[in-house]
Amino acid sequence: MxxxxxxxxxxxxxxxxxxxxxxxxxxxxxxxxxxxxxxxxxxxxxxxxxxxxxxxxxxxxxxxxxxxxxxxxxxxxxxxxxxxxxxxVTALTAAARGAHWFFPNTRTVLDIGGQTMKATKLDDAIKVRSFRLNDKCAAGTGAFLEKTARYMNYGTEEIGELASSSTEDVEISGVCAVFAESEVINQLSIGSAPADIMHGAMNSLVGRSLQLMRRIKMEPEYTLIGGIMRFPTMVKALTAELGEGVNVPEGDLVQxxxxxxxxxxxxxxxxxxxxxxxxxxxx
Amino acid sequence: MELPQHNSEDAPLHLESDGWVRQFVASGERLSELEQLYRSLGKEVKLIESASEFPELPENCRTCLTIPTAESYTIWTRIRK
Missing domain, CATH: 3.30.420.40 (ATPase, nucleotide binding domain)
Known part of the structure; x- marks a missing residue:
């Protein structure tokens, strides 16, 4: 390099x-x-x-x-x-250190990966002070987005572009990867476009993320990490909810x-x- | 690791009124690590076998968590008195 x-x-x-x-x-x-x-x-x-x-x-x-x-x-x-x-070291400790390396004023880390969603609150010494994970299942993680895309015949690499081309709001009620198929079928049957369904799926994840972050009494600055943050739509939606003080490492460094x-x-x-x-x- | 409890006093409503806060469901190595981490943060920790608190989970989740893989426990914490 x-x-x-x-x-x-x-x-x-x-x-x-x-x-x-x-x-x-x-x-x-x-x-x-x-x-x-x-x-x-x-x-x-x-x-x-x-x-x-x-x-x-x-x-x-x-x-x-x-x-x-x-x-x-x-x-x-x-x-x-x-x-x-x-x-x-645990993933929470490593994420805290990594987030601090990029953005020293980080106080809350949101990490959404393929199978987990983690919200962590840090103190001035970069120690974990509070944390919350998703329940032991893939609900609200990358797996949910992947399955949603797959049921509409799209690949993982197409998720970002698909969601960003959405023109209408579609409400996706759940974030369960197992039940994503029935959610997709239901939406397609009422005429929703794949792009809007994908966008709705991301919005659903945003809602879930915010719940988790509120439970740890989040404080700015927020650093968003993990594979899901590769998708600009996800970052944009989270930023709109969190307001000021949102950091995201550039490009694939987010992973x-x-x-x-x-x-x-x-x-x-x-x-x-x-x-x-x-x-x-x-x- | 504290042994899982099964008596009626560990029903979610009883726990909440006793100051316990439900965290999340975990299993295996992750469970013991996170339990330790909560203790290091000054919390009391109680592990409840997930099946015993199914009523508070959505129907879909209940179906999923009955699949006999690694045993799952719900982590409950409370500020140490």
């Missing part, structure tokens, strides 16, 4: 891996804390394979070998399957926030270990 940027200083890299239910993301930071490599792949059913694949991709992007990486932290639901990790958070923690931890080693040598 780029030169490490460390000049003449000894350069040791750190890695962060976020093994999510849908995608696995890997990030490499240099000793200055800059992203020098990143990669993402489908998680699938072999979590260890996905972790290795995304890590290899990030190394290739950074144009370095694995032995140059001094410390690796994994996060996400599959974090325990990453054999080459040093330690693991890397957890991995970046893990990598920044890796850097902190590695720095501490290095300092302790230096003290021992001096003694």
């Amino acid at each position: 780029s030169d490490c940027g460390c000049g003449d200083k000894p350069c040791t890299y750190v890695g962060g891996l976020d093994v999510g239910s849908t995608y696995t993301k890997a990030v490499i930071l240099n000793s200055e804390g800059d992203i020098v490599g990143r990669s993402m792949c489908n998680t699938g059913f072999k979590l260890d394979v996905a972790a290795q694949k995304s890590f290899d991709g990030a190394l290739a992007d950074a144009e370095i070998d694995a032995e140059k990486v001094g410390y690796v932290i994994s996060t996400g639901y599959g974090r325990h399957q990453v054999e080459f990790r040093d330690i693991t 890397y926030v957890g991995a970046i958070g893990a990598a920044t923690l890796a850097q902190q931890r590695f720095g501490k270990i290095e300092a302790e080693s230096a003290e021992i040598i001096e003694a």
Whole structure:
């Protein structure tokens, strides 16, 4: 991706891996804390394979070998399957750190991924103070949008464009991925356009997100992360509801926030270990 | 981890009147991690087997949660007295 940027200083890299239910993301930071490599792949059913694949991709992007990486932290639901990790951290902690890395004034993080929706409130020290997750099901997550699109013969990559071409409001009553099919059939039977149904599905998710955020007594600034925030319609609808102080990392970085958070923690931890080693040598 | 409760005092209405707040349904490793996280935030935590509180869930959700996969529990929290 780029030169490490460390000049003449000894350069040791750190890695962060976020093994999510849908995608696995890997990030490499240099000793200055800059992203020098990143990669993402489908998680699938072999979590260890996905972790290795995304890590290899990030190394290739950074144009370095694995032995140059001094410390690796994994996060996400599959974090325990990453054999080459040093330690693991929870997805909430990694997201908090990542959101702070992008936007230091973040106080509330909304993370909507393929299978989960999480709202987290942070304090000044970037510690989790309150949090709330969706119930253990795919309602109100990326899976709901994917299934809604699929029942109308659209692919995941078409969701964003489809929703943004909506011209009329359609009310989608539920966010259950299992019952998305009947919701879609019902809407199509009364003449609703696919674009409007998709837009309605996103609005339904916005409502669900706000419920979750209110339960943790959200405060600005808000940082929106996760795969769902790739869709401008979703961000626009959330911004309209939240008002001022909404942050969204640019482009596909919105999906890397957890991995970046893990990598920044890796850097902190590695720095501490290095300092302790230096003290021992001096003694 | 506190063992799940099954007596009538753990019906949602009783819990709410006792100051408990329903959080969400979770299972497996995530359940124990989040339980610990709530405790670290100074909360008391009670885990209720999801099936015992079906009346408060929508019909669709009830159908789904009866599928015998990993055991699901609802996390209830209250500020430590």
